[in-house]
Amino acid sequence: MHIEVVANIGEARSDDFLHKTVIVVDVLRATSTIITALINGCKGIIPVETVLKAKEQYQEGDLLGGERFCKKIPGFDLGNSPAEYTWESVHGKRIILTTTNGTRGIQKAMKADHILAGALLNSRACAQAAVDLKRDTVILCAGTQDVFSLEDGLCAGLILEELANELGERNILTNDFGLAMRGCYLQTKDTLYEAILASANGKKMSKSGFHDDLIQCSRPNVANRVPILERDQLVLLPQSLTRSAF
Ligand SMILES: O=C(O)[C@H](CS(=O)(=O)O)OP(=O)(O)O
Numbered sequence: 001m002h003i004e005v006v007a008n009i010g011e012a013r014s015d016d017f018l019h020k021t022v023i024v025v026d027v028l029r030a031t032s033t034i035i036t037a038l039i040n041g042c043k044g045i046i047p048v049e050t051v052l053k054a055k056e057q058y059q060e061g062d063l064l065g066g067e068r069f070c071k072k073i074p075g076f077d078l079g080n081s082p083a084e085y086t087w088e089s090v091h092g093k094r095i096i097l098t099t100t101n102g103t104r105g106i107q108k109a110m111k112a113d114h115i116l117a118g119a120l121l122n123s124r125a126c127a128q129a130a131v132d133l134k135r136d137t138v139i140l141c142a143g144t145q146d147v148f149s150l151e152d153g154l155c156a157g158l159i160l161e162e163l164a165n166e167l168g169e170r171n172i173l174t175n176d177f178g179l180a181m182r183g184c185y186l187q188t189k190d191t192l193y194e195a196i197l198a199s200a201n202g203k204k205m206s207k208s209g210f211h212d213d214l215i216q217c218s219r220p221n222v223a224n225r226v227p228i229l230e231r232d233q234l235v236l237l238p239q240s241l242t243r244s245a246f
């Protein structure tokens with residue numbers, strides 16, 4: 001299996017996604033939020049690029065979620081903190097979500113055969129799903145405003161590590177950036193939270209009052225489910241029979 005790791009949305013060329021599986025990674029915080037919301041029973045998540053498009057898509061009974069500059073968008077029901085997306089607040093609801101980077105990354109990947117939402121939370125499940133989908137795979141690090149973000153790279157490294165465990169070292173091929181991210185992950189795997197806390201986004205999140213989100217989003221493989229885009233909605237990929245629950 002060939003896996004290309006792309007450093008940020010600005011470097012992504014959507015034609016490169018044809019016939020592939022794209023795992024969109026935005027650890028802080030969009031894909032961590034998406035995973036949390038779906039596991040907590042939300043019906044589906046429509047990722048959109050702008051606030052205007054979110055309001056256009058909105059139907060009675062939906063929840064509007066998302067942020068600009070890390071903060072909840074005025075008039076929206078939810079921000080972009082995974083902790084807001086509890087069973088009580090989201091189960092049975094459809095969510096229209098717009099964030100600065102993650103939802104833009106999903107839109108950018110539209111030419112792919114399959115689009116998955118990945119984060120540290122579900123890295124092993126993402127690797128297993130990518131193997132089951134039998135496509136060459138792109139791990140698209142969302143980054144922040146078209147600049148690489150360490151937390152996304154570390155997650156890409158963990159997914160590569162999980163793919164090597166699944167397929168065997170000799171059966172995975174990646175690009176130089178992927179090799180570098182896998183090395184970074186292996187170097188920091190026992191202090192992931194501290195590494196993310198020290199990153200640009202980690203410092204920004206802490207300063208903005210979202211320190212708890214760093215703790216939540218830095219937990220590897222605590223979720224065994226994978227969001228997949230079906231038509232225009234993110235839903236949970238059915239648990240493949242070959243995979244254990246945990
Ligand atoms: O809400 C977030 O965590 C970030 C905000 S920013 O881009 O880092 O300012 O957005 P996301 O789309 O989740 O990366």
Ligand SMILES: [Mg+2]
Pocket residue numbers: 026027028029030101102142143144149
């Ligand atoms: Mg981010």
